[in-house]
Amino acid sequence: MIEVKGLKKKIGQVQALDGLSFKAENGQITGLLGPNGAGKTTALRTLFGLLKADEGLALVNGLDVQRQAMAAKRALGLFPDPFGLYERLTPREYIHYFATLNGLGSKQAHTAVEAVLSRMQMQDIADRPCKGFSQGQRMKTALAQAIVHQPDNIVLDEPSRGLDVMSTRILRQTLNDLKRQGHCVLFSSHVMQEVAALCDQVIVMARGRLIVQGSPEELCQLTGQASLEEAFIQLIGTDEGIAA
Numbered sequence: 001m002i003e004v005k006g007l008k009k010k011i012g013q014v015q016a017l018d019g020l021s022f023k024a025e026n027g028q029i030t031g032l033l034g035p036n037g038a039g040k041t042t043a044l045r046t047l048f049g050l051l052k053a054d055e056g057l058a059l060v061n062g063l064d065v066q067r068q069a070m071a072a073k074r075a076l077g078l079f080p081d082p083f084g085l086y087e088r089l090t091p092r093e094y095i096h097y098f099a100t101l102n103g104l105g106s107k108q109a110h111t112a113v114e115a116v117l118s119r120m121q122m123q124d125i126a127d128r129p130c131k132g133f134s135q136g137q138r139m140k141t142a143l144a145q146a147i148v149h150q151p152d153n154i155v156l157d158e159p160s161r162g163l164d165v166m167s168t169r170i171l172r173q174t175l176n177d178l179k180r181q182g183h184c185v186l187f188s189s190h191v192m193q194e195v196a197a198l199c200d201q202v203i204v205m206a207r208g209r210l211i212v213q214g215s216p217e218e219l220c221q222l223t224g225q226a227s228l229e230e231a232f233i234q235l236i237g238t239d240e241g242i243a244a
């Protein structure tokens, strides 16, 4: 379970987070939706302890990400930027490295790596250096790294950016599998269709604050709109920064 309470963060002159609060439950996919500059990336980076909030709390399984940083991180899988992979490593080496960083012993890590390679259907690319990988192959490697240690919570910042249809399907399938297994999945997106199709809960944020949280149906009901896209535009007051 992930919870943020009253998060504030000023970056330079910008109040990137301005009292943001929300909850993402286990066994659900929660989408973080907001226009450009709303503070989505800042919120996710704060949650992972990469940024320190000026005020407020970020909790992972009830653990404060600042005060109980190691324990909180082990309960969290962060989907990294797929373009930031170490080019010389193969997926097998890369995922194994992160499995051990997340506290798995050598034998456990080996078993976990084999399981995730098989689950993500990566056997054909497992022993090739990542250099030259396609976007889909990068996405699979990045996602496998995030979930190899079976964290309770998985956080993804715009995971479908730049993916083709097949890779997007694998991503969606994996997120749905993780949800069915009881994990808490939290991801940010601009893509309405994706959020509407995947998410149990949607957190709409703007200007560093929560506007409203609810299921896609609840947001449509609340605004009297037929689609999540129309509901979002009504809630935010603009269609800036969204993709249909």
Ligand SMILES: Nc1ncnc2c1ncn2[C@@H]1O[C@H](COP(=O)(O)OP(=O)(O)OP(=O)(O)O)[C@@H](O)[C@H]1O
Pocket (backbone or CB within 6 Å): 011, 012, 014, 015, 016, 034, 035, 036, 037, 038, 039, 040, 041, 042, 043, 241
């Ligand atoms: N390193 C930085 N330096 C200056 N301003 C920053 C920095 N990081 C974030 N900001 C500002 O903080 C605000 C929130 O940015 P953030 O990247 O969290 O938004 P976002 O919702 O992820 O946007 P997008 O959808 O465009 O990726 C923006 O106004 C942004 O310009």
